[in-house]
Amino acid sequence: MIKFLTSSLLFALAFNALAQNHSSNGNPITDEWYADPEGAIFDSTYWIYPTYSDDYEKQLHFDAFSSKDLINWQKHERIIDTSQISWLRQALWAPSIIEKNGRYWLFFGANDVQRPSRNGYDPNNDINHYGGIGIAVADQPAGPFEDYLGKPLIDTFYNDAQPIDQFVFKDVDGTHYFFYGGWSHCNLGKLNDDFTGFIPWEEGNLFKEITPEGYVEGPFMFLRDGVYYFMWSEGGWTNGTYRVAYAMAESATGPYERKGVILQTSEGDIATGAGHHSVIQRLDNHEYIMVYHRRPIPNEDRDHRVICLDKLEFNSDGTIKPVVMTWEGVEKDTRNNN
Template structure:
């Protein structure tokens, strides 16, 4: 009991680490808001249904700003009657000065996974849940790993979710309220797609990146495809991040741009082990790497690093 209490208290303290890996956790979503980066991970405690926000000025040193959503206080989560609930794979989107927090709710068996959404006035919250599930799994589809991309070209918002055992990606156009759907778009399944879709726009190219493989073995990796549209059709471009001699299973990532320098970075989780025999156990770690593009706009292979991580303050 004492150890559990100490573990909980430690999560309330500021986190200040300065090297890869930057912290414990998984499934990181990072956004740039003003002069700060905001990170939303799966918290490093199993079956604990909370989410927290972390803030950084340079992508290297992160401070925990506190719990932003407690699923024990969201009534619809327990309505499925499951004996326990997990919280993982969140995403944040901003539109018209409001912040929308999307998140996965388990279990996936015996009750289907669901995705919820909460609304706040700042990236630090507080967030108020919409009052119902946005999307529920079933018929072979797993409602997991949400990501919402607001297209700067026209302001439309696109929702991406799904994967894992069903390995099915679904895409929706969000309604103006950002807590409901306007329509679903029929999309082709990207090559080597497993889960954890992420969309970013650079110049005129839309990059759909995602995880491939099994989450707890060395096959887990990041692949991507490109398109002239946020809904495809996709042109598969290959694997850009995979296991090496020191780290296994890198994936479930996000891309973030420093708008003042036009530099791009990937934030992802990995297992800190060189052994190849799965399943890997213990906690996953978050790391940050700089992303480079070639003269054709294709993403160069990303090498995992230890120790000194990228530093990229956002200037005015």
């Protein structure tokens, strides 16, 4: 028995040492099923906030992952679940996070609203009459998070956009722009200072529609060398048509010039249906990484999706090169070189 334990311990130590010395992260970062990952960097640590990918009635919490080196990822379980969101009944997905004033604001879609809710919450009606985009807040990136408003931030349809798949972008002037929308419509709003609502546009509307050609869901934006890159997912999220396209603009509010698709089903046997992504910039060499989900081959279920990291590279004119899906993933961040 002692000999067995000793052998097992030696194997575990050897495995951990090997993992520490890997030069690339290896895709996926975990074999567990997750989707819609948002990458972020807080206090020199990489974070990923994904959807827990399962049947809707089981998709009722968020986990998060953190790493110092892009190789070794620590799982933070149940950073928020139904016990912290009183109005949540069905489906929690597509988190988006931002730090403001030393606190961490987690935006999410909940209850899979299927039709406009014009008269507010009626407990006697189906749960799909109430839901939308909510906010949770915490003092640490790993939570625990608690519901901020006690109700959705957006609970109805504007410009026919389903209130899901939100992304918050802080511009250089401090404005927090709010991109969101499903059902092939994308809206843009401006959050107020305390994140309790929106600042109307000059025309008086809370949201303006900015839907680019091909848009389905999953908006994202980042700024590089004075260029605003607006990105989104196209196709069907349940199959191999899912993919990522992008546009370029001179401001966060557009106009956006569509450039094309940069991530899609691999021609080989790596994966299909790659999409609903985010982008982070490495801390060691300032290169860019696409954080996305894809469907492994063979695919076991509608919800069988996994989180992957691959390089995001640019041409000399600032356009984005097609992202190549790999098994290797991205190179280790060697800042600590441990």
